[in-house]
Amino acid sequence: MIGVPSYHAIAAMVITVAMFIAFARGRMSVEIISLLTIAVIAVGLYFFPLPDTQPIDGLSLAFSGFGHYALITICALMIMGRGLVVTGALEPAARFLERIFKFNRQLGLLVSLLVAMLLSMGVNDTPVLVLLLPIFVQLAARGAMAASKTLIPLNAAVLIGGMATTIGTSTNILVVSIAVDLGMPEMGVFHYTPIVLVAAIVALPYLWLVMPRLLGDNRTENLHELRRFETRLRVTEDSILNGRELSEVVARLPADIEFDDVPLGLLRPNQRLRMTGTHEAIEEASRILRGDAAPSWVLDRIRRRSSETRTDIAVVEMTVTADSRLIGRTLPSSGIADLYGVAVIGIHRPKRLVGKKDDFSEGGNLRIAEGDVLLVLGLPDDLQLFARSDSLLTLEGMRELPRRSKAVLAAAIMVGSVGFASVGLIPIAISALAGSILMFVTGCVKFDRVGRALSGKVIVLVAASIAIGRIVLESGAANWLGSVLAGGLQYLSPAAVLAAIMLFVTFLTNFASNATAATVGTPIAFAIAAQLGLPPEPLILAVLFGCNLCYATPIAYQTNMLIMAEGSYEFKDYVRTGVPLVLIMVTMLSLALVVTYGL
Structure with a gap:
């Protein structure tokens, strides 16, 4: 006879359901709901403490998430991901995938999903997603599919791949270890991989073709036409243009780049090419061609001062006002580089000014006019001094250039952190924390920019999910639900028994934690197998699979939270895309278990 749950267990279940409903309705922000959940648990346990505990213990439980290793791990991983982005370490991988996406977006997404699945079979889920996440954010910025349409499918692919081997996730290892302690033989690394692959083949079309359509586009639309800047690109000694014709390399340049008055024959050092394009296109073309869009001496000076002062180089757009001394001057005659140590790498002329008299000087240089927009590169203090002194109005916020000199170092730190965690030498929490500290010490990430790497929404959500997981377990709610499940399975077919166990564990893992689901579900499945006269292994695997079906809520797994911001x-978004995937996986895994074990 199943007893009535304690009032603590009832309260824990009510709080969990209430939090889910509040999240699903979306009328309040995630941060407010998370903080309210923590507050309700803290106040409730202070006045109604758990058995054999003190009121102060309830406060420790409610706020334990803010100091939990899982939160520290997530923050450290966010910092390392930021380091890869600001140093440009991921640009080669992003450009490779970008070429596939440009050839065919659907093919690019399919290749990405398959790579994610294969990697996560041998490497822990979290490091795999940490490596892929900033790449896909950069791909979105480069014009591929929006990050909002790719990250949830990518995360699901990583989780499916991690399910396929006993070393794919720490939860798999935990379930197998508990099963061995209960008397089952130890499973090999690929013991149940074919079962997961069957389900993955059925789920892949949903991830690839359906899931992106269920997600919105988080890219902001340009309400105005992107400005096109004119620049004079100088051919340098080490430029790929040196000794070649422009037509030989033009196919490698961004589509937005156009050339005017192209000289005939082979190009030589110090020749200048008149080039127009958007800000991003000019920057990319300069990198590919290894040419200079401003005098070399001022660019070298800016880089040297940036290295000496450890200040990031920035690019900003400024418009020329009626009071500016620059009106009527050309860039060579303006003295901008000498006076302020900044470099003007392009000029945008509004259409209303095009075609006016005296646009160009005798030397062919464009005369600056009121309303022109200058694209200026330099150190932040120098850029501000230039704007104030020459009556310029800043149009766009400063955009920092990647610190490419640190790219190899940042990549090495990330690979080292992921590698040590993947082979099991040290836990992911320790390797991620050590990696983030190294990012700070080496200058890959700066202390005053940490706020850009971390997400307050994710931090409070993680803290709330940890508190919910602990109260569900320590109040006895999880054990009571398991008892109810065991009491009703005797009337079901083997396939339905497996599906019910998997759904029960899936519920726990999506609202509590993987560890809670594994700790509670494995002994229950073993006991149910004995009661119903079924072999224990398929029921234990049902628990293992259920622990990995954490797609339906952002609080189910730390990778879900990493992609949220x-x-x-x-x-x-998680509910809409995750619930169908859970149903697909539960159905296919249950059928595959029945066929494999002849139930």
């Missing part, structure tokens, strides 16, 4: 996701 970058994809601009809401709670309902």
